[in-house]
Amino acid sequence: MNTFAFPLRLIPRVHRSTWTMRLTPVVALMMTVMLSVLLFLIQGASPLKGVIALVVSPLSSVGGIAEVLLKASPLCITALGMAVAFRSNVNNIGAEGQVILGGIGAATVALHLPVAVPSYLGVPAVLLGGIIGGALWSSVPAGLRSKFSVNETLSSLLLVYVAIQLMSWLTSGPWRDPQGLNFPETELFNGNVTLPSLAHLGLTFWEGTRLNIAVLIAAASVAATSLFIDRSRIGYELIVAGQSQRAASYAGVSKSMSVWIPLLCSGGAAGLAGALEVSGSLGQLQAGWTPGYGFTAIVAAYLGRLKPVSIAISSGLLAQIEIGSLNLQMELGLPSALSYLIQGFLLLSILGMDLMVRYDVQRKMLPIRNVEKQGV
Amino acid sequence: MVKPLLELIEVSKRYPGVVANERVSLKVHPGEIRAIVGENGAGKSTLMKAIYGSVRPDEGQILWDGQEISFTGPQQMRRLGVGMVFQHFSLFESLTVLENILLSMPKGTAAQQTRNMASSVSNKYGIELKLDARVEALSVGERQQVEIVRCLLSEPRLVIFDEPTAVLPVPAIEALFETIRLLARNGCAILYISHKLAEIKTLCHYATILRGGRVVGEVDVSLTREVELAVLMTGRDLPLYPRTEKKVGDVVLSVSALNSVTCSPAEVQLVDLNFEIKAGEVLGVAGVSGSGQRELFEYLCGERLTKRDAVKVDGQSVGNTGVKGRRALGIAYIPEERVDQGALPDLSLGQNLLLSQCGASTDNFSSLGFVRTRRLAAETKAVISRFNVKCGGAESTAATLSGGNLQKFIVGRELGKAPKILLVAQPTWGVDIASSMFIRHQIEELARGGAAVLVSSEDIDELMQMCDRIVVMSKGKMSPAVPRHQMNSERLGLWMAGLFDVPLGKMASFQ
Numbered sequence: 001m002n003t004f005a006f007p008l009r010l011i012p013r014v015h016r017s018t019w020t021m022r023l024t025p026v027v028a029l030m031m032t033v034m035l036s037v038l039l040f041l042i043q044g045a046s047p048l049k050g051v052i053a054l055v056v057s058p059l060s061s062v063g064g065i066a067e068v069l070l071k072a073s074p075l076c077i078t079a080l081g082m083a084v085a086f087r088s089n090v091n092n093i094g095a096e097g098q099v100i101l102g103g104i105g106a107a108t109v110a111l112h113l114p115v116a117v118p119s120y121l122g123v124p125a126v127l128l129g130g131i132i133g134g135a136l137w138s139s140v141p142a143g144l145r146s147k148f149s150v151n152e153t154l155s156s157l158l159l160v161y162v163a164i165q166l167m168s169w170l171t172s173g174p175w176r177d178p179q180g181l182n183f184p185e186t187e188l189f190n191g192n193v194t195l196p197s198l199a200h201l202g203l204t205f206w207e208g209t210r211l212n213i214a215v216l217i218a219a220a221s222v223a224a225t226s227l228f229i230d231r232s233r234i235g236y237e238l239i240v241a242g243q244s245q246r247a248a249s250y251a252g253v254s255k256s257m258s259v260w261i262p263l264l265c266s267g268g269a270a271g272l273a274g275a276l277e278v279s280g281s282l283g284q285l286q287a288g289w290t291p292g293y294g295f296t297a298i299v300a301a302y303l304g305r306l307k308p309v310s311i312a313i314s315s316g317l318l319a320q321i322e323i324g325s326l327n328l329q330m331e332l333g334l335p336s337a338l339s340y341l342i343q344g345f346l347l348l349s350i351l352g353m354d355l356m357v358r359y360d361v362q363r364k365m366l367p368i369r370n371v372e373k374q375g376v
Numbered sequence: 377m378v379k380p381l382l383e384l385i386e387v388s389k390r391y392p393g394v395v396a397n398e399r400v401s402l403k404v405h406p407g408e409i410r411a412i413v414g415e416n417g418a419g420k421s422t423l424m425k426a427i428y429g430s431v432r433p434d435e436g437q438i439l440w441d442g443q444e445i446s447f448t449g450p451q452q453m454r455r456l457g458v459g460m461v462f463q464h465f466s467l468f469e470s471l472t473v474l475e476n477i478l479l480s481m482p483k484g485t486a487a488q489q490t491r492n493m494a495s496s497v498s499n500k501y502g503i504e505l506k507l508d509a510r511v512e513a514l515s516v517g518e519r520q521q522v523e524i525v526r527c528l529l530s531e532p533r534l535v536i537f538d539e540p541t542a543v544l545p546v547p548a549i550e551a552l553f554e555t556i557r558l559l560a561r562n563g564c565a566i567l568y569i570s571h572k573l574a575e576i577k578t579l580c581h582y583a584t585i586l587r588g589g590r591v592v593g594e595v596d597v598s599l600t601r602e603v604e605l606a607v608l609m610t611g612r613d614l615p616l617y618p619r620t621e622k623k624v625g626d627v628v629l630s631v632s633a634l635n636s637v638t639c640s641p642a643e644v645q646l647v648d649l650n651f652e653i654k655a656g657e658v659l660g661v662a663g664v665s666g667s668g669q670r671e672l673f674e675y676l677c678g679e680r681l682t683k684r685d686a687v688k689v690d691g692q693s694v695g696n697t698g699v700k701g702r703r704a705l706g707i708a709y710i711p712e713e714r715v716d717q718g719a720l721p722d723l724s725l726g727q728n729l730l731l732s733q734c735g736a737s738t739d740n741f742s743s744l745g746f747v748r749t750r751r752l753a754a755e756t757k758a759v760i761s762r763f764n765v766k767c768g769g770a771e772s773t774a775a776t777l778s779g780g781n782l783q784k785f786i787v788g789r790e791l792g793k794a795p796k797i798l799l800v801a802q803p804t805w806g807v808d809i810a811s812s813m814f815i816r817h818q819i820e821e822l823a824r825g826g827a828a829v830l831v832s833s834e835d836i837d838e839l840m841q842m843c844d845r846i847v848v849m850s851k852g853k854m855s856p857a858v859p860r861h862q863m864n865s866e867r868l869g870l871w872m873a874g875l876f877d878v879p880l881g882k883m884a885s886f887q
Contacts, residue, residue: 232746233734233745243722244717247716247719249679250679250711250718250731252698252699252700252734
């Protein structure tokens with residue numbers, strides 16, 4: 001018998017105050033900054049310089065802000081799709097693979113579309129290709145779950161590695177650029193299938209930056225997800241299915257629909273993000289492209305408490321940490337892996353604060369001991 | 377005078393916006409059965425939680441054996457000898473009965489020993505326990521029996537029963553009362569919470585009456601009439617709903633040769649069910665819970681599908697039509713489980729109203745696939761006021777409502793759809809007297825307006841009051857339907873045991 005007893009226990013709070021709920025992100029941010037300061041001290045760097053490099057410098061120039069937004073957009077779109085799945089209690093954690101398949105889908109269209117096609121048709125076609133690619137990839141776990149009750153957590157995750165191999169094969173085999181000096185990458189896409197930058201569209205404020213229309217698409221996605229999950233009847237049914245199977249059955253929500261729609265949504269969103277990456281800042285498909293958005297998006301979705309607007313903010317924050325830690329690397333010579341640590345701090349602080357808001361932590365009473373030894 | 381085992385002195389507990397208990401004083405002596413009565417929201421549950429140690433009172437003292445105890449939680453109270461049988465069960469669905477019992481035993485207790493103890497306790501008190509069945513497969517009634525046995529295993533000195541008979545079958549109620557009397561004779565003090573005055577009259581010695589969180593009376597039950605108790609409890613005379621004549625029309629719902637295919641061994645298999653309900657008629661289903669009522673309702677509301685001809689609505693075969701399709705035909709269903717089936721605790725009342733709308737002819741809450749929030753809020757407010765649901769408005773979550781109020785909301789929601797066929801399981805479980813009478817009256821009114829109603833309940837008095845005809849279910853089989861005046865305790869007893877063909881000896885009427 002296991003005799004170890006954890007000395008604390010959690011009692012759900014009956015009444016949660018709303019202002020503590022609102023305050024938690026702020027406190028969590030402050031905790032993250034404090035922990036980062038500690039980290040800088042351990043690394044022997046000046047904490048003040050570190051915080052400035054991390055927090056202030058990415059936002060101190062138009063170019064910096066553009067880079068943060070450029071990084072945040074696909075992250076946000078992926079996280080929005082994940083939020084739809086998580087709120088339906090469908091654990092799609094394989095968005096990374098769906099992002100890659102989105103890239104592959106986009107590249108399929110981009111490499112085969114004639115140059116003569118105008119870009120107002122070419123770009124949507126490429127993005128559609130990405131959505132279809134991602135959705136196809138997530139339809140595998142959806143089919144397995146609804147037909148054979150295969151756990152989608154596992155199947156979606158394992159498909160990530162299949163996706164990486166698939167991309168590696170395509171870029172080093174059939175799609176390899178003959179003029180590419182043997183690098184495993186495709187040709188650069190034609191101008192009619194690459195995302196126009198905001199500066200190109202006449203927004204002079206963004207002149208000289210790489211920021212493209214991905215940020216507009218991300219903003220539209222926030223609005224669309226918000227409408228879908230909070231206002232539409234299908235979104236409502238998904239939430240019901242996510243909360244209780246018995247209630248869903250009582251309400252008449254179709255079981256297979258409540259698996260397929262969340263997976264297709266999250267797969268499609270991840271695919272769109274991949275397409276934006278490939279046809280935007282990359283301009284080609286490269287074997288070395290490990291977006292990482294698929295996993296960071298899980299963090300972004302939970303940081304944003306699965307609510308669309310909050311997810312947009314949390315994606316921005318995570319993107320800023322990533323850009324900021326690049327600055328750390330350049331200015332203070334700290335390892336870039338710090339960004340993962342700091343993102344981890346942020347998530348842990350938020351989740352920890354949430355726990356404290358939802359539960360009361362009490363000391364456990366000692367377990368009742370038996371007077372006599374009992375036989376087995 | 378014997379020293380009181382438990383004494384409460386001016387105990388108060390306030391929640392934001394609500395006073396649950398205000399200066400409540402109470403004495404309980406060993407060997408005494410004391411009823412705690414009051415309407416929903418009178419503060420009974422909070423008071424019991426304070427005694428059980430799961431709620432810390434804001435003010436006041438609690439004495440045990442004459443010694444003041446400082447609040448340290450349920451574990452200490454359990455060790456002192458306070459046991460509680462909760463209204464809402466704290467059982468793990470995916471574990472077996474035995475495993476659930478083991479969890480509450482001291483560490484290191486062997487399974488075999490627990491099994492022996494559990495079966496001896498359950499035998500002693502006449503409870504039939506399926507120790508190896510999974511809890512998810514048990515009916516509400518059976519789950520409660522697990523809770524009772526689990527509580528008795530720790531040999532408590534004070535046992536709190538929170539509405540224990542609400543879901544128990546009639547024979548088991550008598551057996552439970554024997555159990556409680558036996559416990560009391562052995563010197564155990566009993567706190568008994570109930571809405572049912574008749575029960576209190578037969579079982580309890582004293583009654584403490586709560587209203588609005590305060591003690592409004594303490595009476596010797598044998599010297600007090602039921603009516604006086606009711607008036608003390610509600611602070612007013614109970615409304616009387618006269619029973620008027622009604623016309624019975626054509627057959628609306630007919631079930632023929634309904635057999636079920638079981639998906640798990642714990643499910644009850646339905647065997648050749650045949651019955652019909654006419655417009656304006658209320659058919660009652662009596663029987664021990666877990667005799668197939670849940671399965672029957674699932675086949676009728678469309679959660680489970682069967683042969684097309686097994687279920688007919690207005691002569692149309694609908695056995696293989698799903699939930700939304702049947703809703704479109706005018707079927708409304710009030711399930712036995714309110715939380716997590718009939719309503720979702722984390723969603724607002726408005727969102728909960730939407731839960732059972734899809735497909736119904738009255739569903740005008742969406743346009744172009746989006747929810748019309750304003751119309752939904754208006755309808756939610758209408759249900760809240762029509763059924764006098766005590767809550768913080770349409771935006772408050774279902775979790776903030778007491779069990780009785782949530783049931784009123786669910787009943788209001790379903791009746792608001794003006795259904796042609798209403799399926800109701802345990803309509804008034806855990807609901808106070810005034811609200812129960814109101815709910816029953818509303819359902820009768822619906823029938824009078826031409827709807828066919830099927831109601832299952834373990835409270836035979838309720839069925840006798842509401843129904844025109846009554847059937848009894850036992851182990852998945854169904855007795856013939858008889859008009860309610862032909863139902864009597866002997867027939868009910870035989871039929872509940874599955875003996876549908878045994879001739880009756882004497883015809884003792886129920887009323």
